[in-house]
Amino acid sequence: MQQRDSGLEKRNDCPTVNVAVLGATGSIGTATIDVLHHLDRIDPTTTWNLWAASGHRNVALLSELAGQFTRPPTQIAVSDPASAATFAAGKSLAKTQLVTGPEALVEIASAPEVDVVVAAIVGRAGLESTLAAVESGKRVALANKETLVVAGSLVQSTLKKAESVAARSGPAPSTPTPSGPARSSPARSSPARSSPSDAPRSGAELLPVDSEHSAIFQCLGEQQAAVSGVPACKPRKLILTASGGPFRNASMQEMHDATPQRALQHPTWEMGKKISIDSATMMNKALEVIEARWLFDIPAESIEVVVHPQSIIHSMVEFEDGSVIAQLSPPDMRLPIQYALTYPRRLACETPTLDRSRPWDLTLQPVDRERFPALELGFEVARVGGTAGSVVNAANEEAVGLFLDGKIRFTDIVPACRRALENHHHETQPTLTRLLELDRWARAEVRKHYA
Ligand SMILES: NC(=O)C1=CN([C@@H]2O[C@H](COP(=O)(O)OP(=O)(O)OC[C@H]3O[C@@H](n4cnc5c(N)ncnc54)[C@H](OP(=O)(O)O)[C@@H]3O)[C@@H](O)[C@H]2O)C=CC1
Numbered sequence: 001m002q003q004r005d006s007g008l009e010k011r012n013d014c015p016t017v018n019v020a021v022l023g024a025t026g027s028i029g030t031a032t033i034d035v036l037h038h039l040d041r042i043d044p045t046t047t048w049n050l051w052a053a054s055g056h057r058n059v060a061l062l063s064e065l066a067g068q069f070t071r072p073p074t075q076i077a078v079s080d081p082a083s084a085a086t087f088a089a090g091k092s093l094a095k096t097q098l099v100t101g102p103e104a105l106v107e108i109a110s111a112p113e114v115d116v117v118v119a120a121i122v123g124r125a126g127l128e129s130t131l132a133a134v135e136s137g138k139r140v141a142l143a144n145k146e147t148l149v150v151a152g153s154l155v156q157s158t159l160k161k162a163e164s165v166a167a168r169s170g171p172a173p174s175t176p177t178p179s180g181p182a183r184s185s186p187a188r189s190s191p192a193r194s195s196p197s198d199a200p201r202s203g204a205e206l207l208p209v210d211s212e213h214s215a216i217f218q219c220l221g222e223q224q225a226a227v228s229g230v231p232a233c234k235p236r237k238l239i240l241t242a243s244g245g246p247f248r249n250a251s252m253q254e255m256h257d258a259t260p261q262r263a264l265q266h267p268t269w270e271m272g273k274k275i276s277i278d279s280a281t282m283m284n285k286a287l288e289v290i291e292a293r294w295l296f297d298i299p300a301e302s303i304e305v306v307v308h309p310q311s312i313i314h315s316m317v318e319f320e321d322g323s324v325i326a327q328l329s330p331p332d333m334r335l336p337i338q339y340a341l342t343y344p345r346r347l348a349c350e351t352p353t354l355d356r357s358r359p360w361d362l363t364l365q366p367v368d369r370e371r372f373p374a375l376e377l378g379f380e381v382a383r384v385g386g387t388a389g390s391v392v393n394a395a396n397e398e399a400v401g402l403f404l405d406g407k408i409r410f411t412d413i414v415p416a417c418r419r420a421l422e423n424h425h426h427e428t429q430p431t432l433t434r435l436l437e438l439d440r441w442a443r444a445e446v447r448k449h450y451a
């Protein structure tokens with residue numbers, strides 16, 4: 001096993017940021033581990049410490065990733081109990097504690113020693129740990145968009161509660177503390193409302209990792225930086241870009257006949273299987289509309305989607321005067337991951353810079369809503385809220401699984417979600433228990449339909 005060298009001399013009084021990576025073995029998780037090695041190498045002012053990491057079934061990779069650190073993580077979680085039995089910690093992890101089962105994710109996410117939780121589990125399975133991290137006042141770098149799709153309103157209210165608890169216990173120090181994150185961070189519950197000044201941090205922070213939402217967050221921040229001291233301008237529109245996925249130009253027949261192998265071939269991003277299929281149906285963009293609705297506390301009517309095949313413009317914000325600010329960078333998740341960790345600081349990143357030595361095209365085109373009916377579903381869910389997100393998300397997770405197993409057609413996925421939405425009795429203010437009941441109900445409905 002190869003241990004990576006920290007390289008750089010840290011300042012004596014250097015504070016440590018303890019990071020927990022949930023879903024460390026996935027595409028976002030492994031990219032986060034790379035970012036942590038990089039930051040610890042180049043940042044003289046902070047020690048970036050992997051305090052805990054979780055995996056579900058890929059225990060070999062989990063052990064390898066954890067073993068790369070000269071300071072071994074304090075805890076490792078294997079959330080799938082059957083896989084936990086096969087976890088073999090190398091010699092370098094002799095002092096690391098192994099915790100197991102889905103409860104272990106919540107334990108790590110709320111551990112007092114943890115400053116930052118990277119929520120990189122795929123699907124609804126990431127919900128409880130993300131909520132626990134918010135509740136216990138962490139900085140949450142959120143990749144797990146499904147949490148906001150299922151329980152956006154609940155996350156928002158939890159965030160507000162965590163903020164008021166922190167406010168009651170007095171302002172946090174404005175300089176980094178020995179075991180705490182950079183307390184100068186201004187990010188608050190709603191990135192749209194945060195300002196890039198050096199205000200002390202109060203309570204939980206929810207920072208986007210999803211490239212589009214990170215882009216919007218950056219556009220809003222830059223706009224506010226330019227008018228420091230002046231009340232922030234409200235955005236008129238958030239404009240999410242979509243690559244269009246592997247079927248951007250495909251006929252309905254091609255989509256009807258699509259194999260999992262073909263649907264997994266994303267043109268611009270290398271990602272996990274579930275999100276790759278979501279991109280192919282454009283359900284990913286539907287989920288991102290809902291994510292934006294909750295993350296930025298903005299109505300569905302103020303959100304637009306535009307197809308941008310190059311995935312260089314990651315999203316845009318239109319302001320009241322019609323001015324549009326965009327964020328551009330090559331398609332590489334290390335940038336938004338790093339920004340969520342270091343915000344409001346910008347540090348050198350390993351992502352390549354845009355090659356401006358050659359001509360380049362940036363294309364924008366409208367979405368074909370007939371071939372991609374998922375998008376309308378996303379806007380509907382963002383409009384009505386309540387139980388709709390949980391039902392559509394669960395139906396989608398189930399249908400994607402059936403498609404990957406060769407049991408249903410690619411073009412069955414979105415209708416399965418539409419059917420579940422229409423067959424459920426909508427409730428406007430569900431509890432977490434009710435949302436989880438409906439999650440199970442929607443999965444069963446999809447399975448029953450195709451049995
Ligand atoms: N990949 C990307 O570029 C982007 C991803 N996202 C979002 O980030 C999240 C992660 O995506 P991605 O990294 O691609 O996914 P991957 O499939 O690559 O990784 C998923 C991670 O979740 C773990 N996991 C799977 N099932 C469970 C479960 N039931 N309980 C606990 N952990 C589980 C996996 O563990 P194991 O492998 O050990 O079984 C793995 O660590 C998703 O919500 C996605 O939408 C957002 C923007 C971009």
Ligand SMILES: CC(=O)[C@@H](O)[C@H](O)COP(=O)(O)O
Nearest residue numbers: 210211242243244245279284
């Ligand atoms: C990298 C990322 O954020 C993904 O969500 C990506 O945007 C998927 O590409 P699509 O635009 O094709 O959904």
Ligand SMILES: [Mn+2]
Nearest residue numbers: 210211212288
């Ligand atoms: Mn995205």
